[in-house]
Amino acid sequence: xxxxxxxxxxxxxxxxxxxxxxxxxxxxxxxxxxxxxxxxxxxxxxxxxxxxxxxxxxxxxxxxxxxxxxxxxxxxxxxxxxxxxxxxxxxxxxxxxxxxxxxxxxxxxxxxxxxxxxxxxxxxxxxxxxxxxxxxxxxxxxxxxxxxxxxxxxxxxxxxxxxxxxxxxxxxxxxxxxxxxxxxxxxxxxxxxxxxxxxxxxxxxxxxxxxxxxxxxxxxxxxxxxxxxxxxxxxxxxxxxxxxxxxxxxxxxxxxxxxxxxxxxxxxxxxxxxxxxxxxxxxxxxxxxxxxxxxxxxxxxxxxxxxxxxxxxxxxxxxxxxxxxxxxxxxxxxxxxxxxxxxxxxxxxxxxxxxxxxxxxxxxxxxxxxxxxxxxxxxxxxxxxxxxxxxxxxxxxxxxxxxxxxxxxxxxxxxxxxxxxxxxxxxxxxxxxxxxxxxxxxxxx
Numbered sequence: 011x012x013x014x015x016x017x018x019x020x021x022x023x024x025x026x027x028x029x030x031x032x033x034x035x036x037x038x039x040x041x042x043x044x045x046x047x048x049x050x051x052x053x054x055x056x057x058x059x060x061x062x063x064x065x066x067x068x069x070x071x072x073x074x075x076x077x078x079x080x081x082x083x084x085x086x087x088x089x090x091x092x093x094x095x096x097x098x099x100x101x102x103x104x105x106x107x108x109x110x111x112x113x114x115x116x117x118x119x120x121x122x123x124x125x126x127x128x129x130x131x132x133x134x135x136x137x138x139x140x141x142x143x144x145x146x147x148x149x150x151x152x153x154x155x156x157x158x159x160x161x162x163x164x165x166x167x168x169x170x171x172x173x174x175x176x177x178x179x180x181x182x183x184x185x186x187x188x189x190x191x192x193x194x195x196x197x198x199x200x201x202x203x204x205x206x207x208x209x210x211x212x213x214x215x216x217x218x219x220x221x222x223x224x225x226x227x228x229x230x231x232x233x234x235x236x237x238x239x240x241x242x243x244x245x246x247x248x249x250x251x252x253x254x255x256x257x258x259x260x261x262x263x264x265x266x267x268x269x270x271x272x273x274x275x276x277x278x279x280x281x282x283x284x285x286x287x288x289x290x291x292x293x294x295x296x297x298x299x300x301x302x303x304x305x306x307x308x309x310x311x312x313x314x315x316x317x318x319x320x321x322x323x324x325x326x327x328x329x330x331x332x333x334x335x336x337x338x339x340x341x342x343x344x345x346x347x348x349x350x351x352x353x354x355x356x357x358x359x360x361x362x363x364x365x366x367x368x369x370x371x372x373x374x375x376x377x378x379x380x381x382x383x384x385x386x387x388x389x390x391x392x393x394x395x396x397x398x399x400x401x402x403x404x405x406x407x408x409x410x411x412x413x414x415x416x417x418x419x420x421x422x423x424x425x426x427x428x429x430x431x432x433x434x435x436x437x438x439x440x441x442x443x444x445x446x447x448x449x450x451x452x453x454x455x
Contacts, residue, residue, distance in 0.1 A: 028148035039126035039188030047102040060096035060411035083427040084207035086186040087130040106181040120183040128187030129155040129179040132211035150201040154382035169378040202390040203438035212422035218377035220250035221385035230347040234259030239321035244271035249397040282315040305338040330354030392445040395452040397421030
C-alpha cells in the first residue's frame with residue numbers, strides 16, 4: 011500500500027503511471043464475521059456493541075470483473091446501515107450476501123464468511139475492469155452506494171426499482187471501510203476538488219438519500235415556499251435536508267433533541283427550531299398507546315413558529331416513535347415522506363388524519379445514479395457542505411459505529427482509511443477559500 015499512498019499524496023501521478031502500480035494481494039478491511047452472528051442473542055438493541063463485532067482483518071483482494079473498478083480508499087464514513095450490520099439487525103447481512111452469490115458466478119465472490127462493510131468512500135481508481143470507459147486509474151472519486159444489475163426493464167426508468175438493486179457495503183461485500191474497495195463503474199462520481207478526503211467521503215449516502223426524499227420527483231418534490239418539518243435536523247441525514255430546504259426556497263422547521271443540536275441548525279441558517287426534549291413531547295403514553303393530545307401540542311408549536319402554517323412536507327426517518335405525530339401535523343393535502351425507521355419499523359398512525367385530509371405517505375429509499383450525481387454536483391458547486399463532526403482511524407471503526415448507535419454523534423462521522431491525517435486531498439484551494447467559512451462552520455458541527 012505504501013507505493014499507492016505515495017502516488018496519491020503526490021497528487022500529480024499520470025494515469026499510465028498509476029496503472030502500473032502493483033495491486034496488493036490483500037488489504038485491511040473492517041469486517042463482521044459469519045460465525046459471530048449470534049453473539050448478541052437475547053440482548054436489547056441498545057446493549058449490542060459494535061466494538062465487539064467489527065474487526066480489522068487482512069482480506070484477499072477480490073478479482074476485478076467487467077464493469078467494475080478497484081478503488082484505493084482514502085476515507086470513508088459511518089452510516090446507520092453499518093450499525094445495523096454490526097449488531098446483526100434486523101437480520102445478519104450474510105443473508106444478503108448468500109442471495110447475491112446465487113445470482114451469477116461473478117457475484118459468488120461476495121458470499122464469504124466475512125463481510126467488508128461500509129457504504130461511503132473517497133479515493134482513487136486503482137484499476138478499471140473490461141468495459142469501463144468513463145473512469146481510469148488515477149481518477150479521484152467518491153462512490154454512490156447503489157449496486158445495480160440493470161438486466162430487468164423494471165430498473166430503466168428508476169434504478170431503485172431494479173429487482174437486483176443492492177446497497178453496496180451493506181447488501182454486497184467489499185465495502186468502503188477498508189484500504190481498497192470494489193465498486194461498479196456506475197457508482198463512481200468525481201470527488202469535489204475543494205474538499206479534503208474525509209470531507210468528500212461523508213456526504214455520499216445521506217446527501218443522496220435526502221435529495222431523493224425531499225427534492226426529486228420520486229420523493230416529496232419540494233418547491234419554493236414549502237414548510238418542511240425535518241426530524242433529527244442536525245443529524246447525518248437531517249443536516250442535508252435542512253441545507254436543501256434552505257437553498258431551495260423552503261422554510262425548514264428543525265426538530266432536535268438538545269440545545270447544542272439546535273445551535274447546529276442555526277449555524278446552517280435555519281431559524282425555526284423545536285427542541286423536543288426541552289419541550290418534553292411524549293408521543294407515547296406507554297409501549298402500546300399513543301397520545302393524540304401531544305400530537306396537537308406539537309402541531310400548535312409548529313404553527314406558532316410558522317405564523318399559522320402546517321408543514322407541506324414532513325421529512326420522516328425516526329419511524330415508530332414519531333410517525334403518528336408526523337401524519338397528524340402535515341397540512342391538508344401534505345406529504346409525509348419516509349425512509350428508514352431508526353426507532354422501529356412497525357408504524358402506527360390514525361388513518362382518519364390521512365384519508366380525510368387527503369395527505370400522502372411517500373416511501374423513499376436511497377437514490378438512483380442520476381439523483382446521486384445531482385446531489386454530488388451540489389456539493390462540488392459549494393451549494394451544500396459536508397456536515398462532519400469527527401474522524402476516526404480505520405482501527406477505531408468499532409468505536410465510531412458505537413457512537414452512532416448510541417446517538418452520541420452530530421452530523422456525520424468520518425473514518426480515515428489510507429489517508430494518514432485530516433485535511434489532505436484538496437485540489438482546488440481557490441474554490442475552497444471561497445467557501446472556507448461555510449466549510450469550517452459545517453465541519454465543526
